[in-house]
Amino acid sequence: MKKYAYLFTAFSACALALAGCGDNTRTDTPSATAADTEKNHQSDGISFNLANVHRDIKTLASDEFGGRGPLSEGETLTTGYLAKAYQQAGLAPGAGESYLQQVPMAKLTPSQDMLLQLGDLQFVAGKDFTARTKQIKPRINLKDSELVFVGYGINAPEYQWNDYAGVDVKGKTVVMLVNDPGFATQDDKLFTGNAMTYYGRWTYKYEEAARQGASAVFIVHETDAAGYPWGVVESSNTGSKFTLVDDNNNSEMLPVMGWLQLAATEQLFAGAGMDYQALKAKAKMRGFKAVPLALQANLTLNSKIEQAASDNVVALLPGTELADEYVVISAHWDHLGIKQTPKGPKIHNGAVDNASGTAATLELARTLMARSKVSPFKRSLLFVNFTAEETGLIGSELFAAGGLYPSKQLVAVLNIDGMNPSDSVDYILQYGQGMSEMEQYLSEAAKAQGRKVKMDPRPQNGLFFRSDHFSLAKEGVPGLLFMSLGDTDPEYISHKYHKEADDYSPDWSLGGVEQDMALLQAIALKLANSDHWPKWLADSDFKKRRALDGR
Incomplete structure (x- = not known):
């Protein structure tokens, strides 16, 4: 586990007693099904208040909150709003005596007046390429760095695949393809076919290139393989980005993390x-x-560096018999903030992504708190709203490191990253397949609602690896991702996702939000009133990590 250097004095240590984790050998499944759980609560008079959800989304996605950018005035408004809402609902602070878990980090803003020289060709930042770094250095010079095309940039022994075999890329600039060979071939026997593996994610590609000693990576953008248009790459990588900081100022991380537009790539190869x-x-x-x-790369990357601290918001609903075992319900509160454009500043309010998910955590907290007063839960519930998800799962990475709650005490995570604000549907999307027993929990809860489980329609996008639950998965905690980004609105991905058009509408019925909250609540209740620990199914690093915790 990385040791992060705290840039500011950390919050006081958690005052909650976290002694022990109970019997590590329990494998019995709960006797009550999701249908039984819902039946028990159909007549208790406790229901979701959609007026609350409308109000919360409208407020969080308002221009006043400025797109909820970390380290902005919008963050102060957002975290204050969330902490107050949890307090009013009767939940206890989840970070010691506070609702806020401090997330010390650095804010890096790459200058966009840079030019990328590849051989005799010059490329313009934003239009042709993006470049940034996580190293805490104001200037990085890429000088006469040899260019090498390394295919998909993957080293995966279990798939008998190594794009770095027989080549030394130390100090060099590597160009690579996005996604993985399974997507390219649509061969189910190669990697996992159309469904992206973690090897297809840009995060992995940067990490592996750093392990290989490369100085820079430029991933070739192609919309189908990436799962999003160039505009998403540009908007996500040309502004400020955040990073946790290790004891060595991230000096072992890749110096230059870049993307290359397809037309620019074709020019580069033709030039070679x-x-x-x-x-x-x-x-x-x-x-x-x-x-x-047989060409060289030259680039001067200047970055403005600010050291600061953001906050996760953490609220606790204590359990009784197994109070030191926690079911996590989460959603990231941040979005892209205010982007500077040639036409002036533009607010990216992120109403669906992810004011909707954040509002859902608040309403679930209200209803679950009310239910706990009628019938207390065996296990505790943690409601966590993470910071800086949009810049690389920063808040969840720190939370998963265990400073507040060790991973061996986290039963599972139910993570919301964009909800369906329109009418209800007869299905629920499942991300990933054959990953963990949490898929069975999802299936049972959906069946109780009269819904079917529908597999992710875009498995090539690797969404399982792109939201905050993945930070916990890497620490061995199984979970589910609840995401509805475009499956009920075909225009969302192309016209609204990570764009200023992702705004609140008073005309939303919130039927989809209501039914998904009910499904989430059923699963949370089943987990909270059980002593079963959901298991990972397929052999994986996640399963191995869980085993280290005795689960």
Whole structure:
């Protein structure tokens, strides 16, 4: 586990007693099904108040909150609003005596007047490429760095795949494809076919390149393989980004993390006397060998560095018999804030992503608190709203590191990242397949609602690896992602996702939000009144990590 250097004095240590985790060998499943749980509460008079949800989304996604950018005035308004709402609902502070868990980090803003020189070609920041760093350095010079095309940039022994075999990329600039060979071939026997593995995620590609000693990475953007248009890459990588800071100022991280637009890539390969499409076709075949491009990369990356602290919001609903075992219900509160454009500042309010999910955690806290007063839960519930999800799961990474609650005490996580504000539907989306027993919990709860489980329609996008529950998965905590981004609104991804058009509408019925909150609540109740620990199914690093905790 990384040791993060705290840039400010940390909040006081958690005052809650966290002694022991109960019997590590329990494997019995709860006797009550999700349908039984819902039946028990159909006549208790406790229901969701959609007026609350409308109000909370409208407020959080208002221009006054400025797009909820971390370290902005919008953050102060947001975390204050959430803490007050949890307090009014009767929940206890979840970070010692506070509702706020401090997340010390650095804010890095790359200058956009940089030019990327690849051989004799010059490319413009934003239009042709993006570049940023997590190293805490005001200037990084990429000088005469040899260019190498490394296919997908993957080293995966379990798939008998190594794009770095036989090539030394220390100090070099590597160009690589997004996603993984399974997507490229649509061959279910290669990686996991159309469904992206973690090896297809840009986060992995940067991490592996750093392990290989590269100085820079430029991932080639193609909309189908990435799952989003170039505009998302540009908006997400040209402004301020945040990072936790380790004891060495992140000096072992990749110096330059970049993306290259497709047209610019084709120019680059042509300039090297090569055919990009032909090499791309070869790269999806087992045994591909990296190809030096016989060109050099030059770039000066200047970054403004600010050291500051943001906050996760954490609220606790204490359990009784198993109070030191926690079911986590989460959603990130942040969005992109205010973006500077040639037409002036534009507020990215993020109403669906993720004011909707944040509002849902508040309403679930209200109803679950009311239910606990009627019939207390065995286990505790934690409601967590993470900061800086949009810049790399920063808040959840710190939370998962266990400063407040060790991973061995976290039963499971139910994470919300965008809800369906329109009418109810007859299905619920499942992200990932064969991952953990949490999928059975989802299936039973959906069946109790008369809904079917529908697999992620865009498995090639790797959404399981792109939200805050994944930070906890890496620490061995199984979970479910609840996300509705575009499956009921075909225009959302192309016209609203990470754009200023993601605004609140008073015309939303919130039927989809209501039914998903009911489903989430059923699963949370089942977990909270059980002593069963959901297991990982397939062999994976997640399963191995859980085993270290004796689960």
